[in-house]
Amino acid sequence: MSRKAAAAARSKTARKTPAPADGGVVHIPAPGEGKRGEQGYLGYLLRQAHAAVRLTMERTLADLGVTSPQFAVLTMLNAYPGLSGADVARLTFLTPQTVGVIIRNLERDGAIAMTPHPVHGRIQQWTLTPRGAALLKACRQRVLELEKRLARGLDIKAETAIRRWLAGIAAELQEG
Template sequence: MSRKTVNVTRSQPGRTTPEPAKHSRAHVPAPGEGKRGEQGYLGYLLRQAHAAVRLKMERTLADLGVTSPQFAVLTMLNAYPGLSGADVARLTFLTPQTVGVIIRNLERDGAILMTPHPVHGRIQQWTLTPRGATLLKACRDRVLELEKRLVTGLDGKAEVTIRRWLAGVAADLQEEA
């Protein structure tokens, strides 16, 4: 733990009086400026972009009563029906505890249905209900608009290159974990 140092002036022997602190605020750059721009670390820029996309997605889906993590769970269950909660957690980068809460809420709302695994009866498998599929479609329509905004200014080749690069980064770094 670092210790604050106080500038003192000696007015009388043995007594110290702190000098008034000088408050200067550093300029916080906006996204796209300084280290938050092209000169920033790639990892930071990815995180910054993710945070901006997630916030925009949260706002886009709010009136549907769906959060960004719930959308991720619905999307994965649509793509891969019959996943266990643990599988969903791995695919959505959420903790098993968070996925447990999301699954309980989506099940309570009638968006997903649990069925026991045919061989391993203790494993619960999750699938979308018709209500869940309808909810996901409404979400996807909005998220696709956001996706279109993300690729504005990119030609098809650049978009493919970026998608390939992002998927490659994830695959390469995952192998090391």
């Protein structure tokens, strides 16, 4: 059975949980149904979509030995070489502690290297190594396929509007 067919079958099948005190059966809606669909709160729908994307990304990158947060760190260090760990944490929405663990692991694996800040010697700056750049390239090829999946059915105008909307939400809510 194809993935789409299996997903469709799951969405049509009621998920049952232990019966409530009145003895009835509780139907848990599948993604896209009820409050998990167009009737849901935007914030919930964004979180649901994020969870689905992250799980798919984790599965996509697993055989490369890269997690979704590691991919985010590699991506930001590629885009902005010389970031500190604190900067990486802010850009990736990860805690400084989590970024510290990721950085240690990526450094141990030879994917990133530390250089001291030219002015503030206690600040450590991180950059990709050639190994890290090659790893990121392999990851990116897979993630771009996922991006294509996400944009399937959207024309360029709709995709641009959605990107603008999502970036606008982040900017507006960051200010408040």
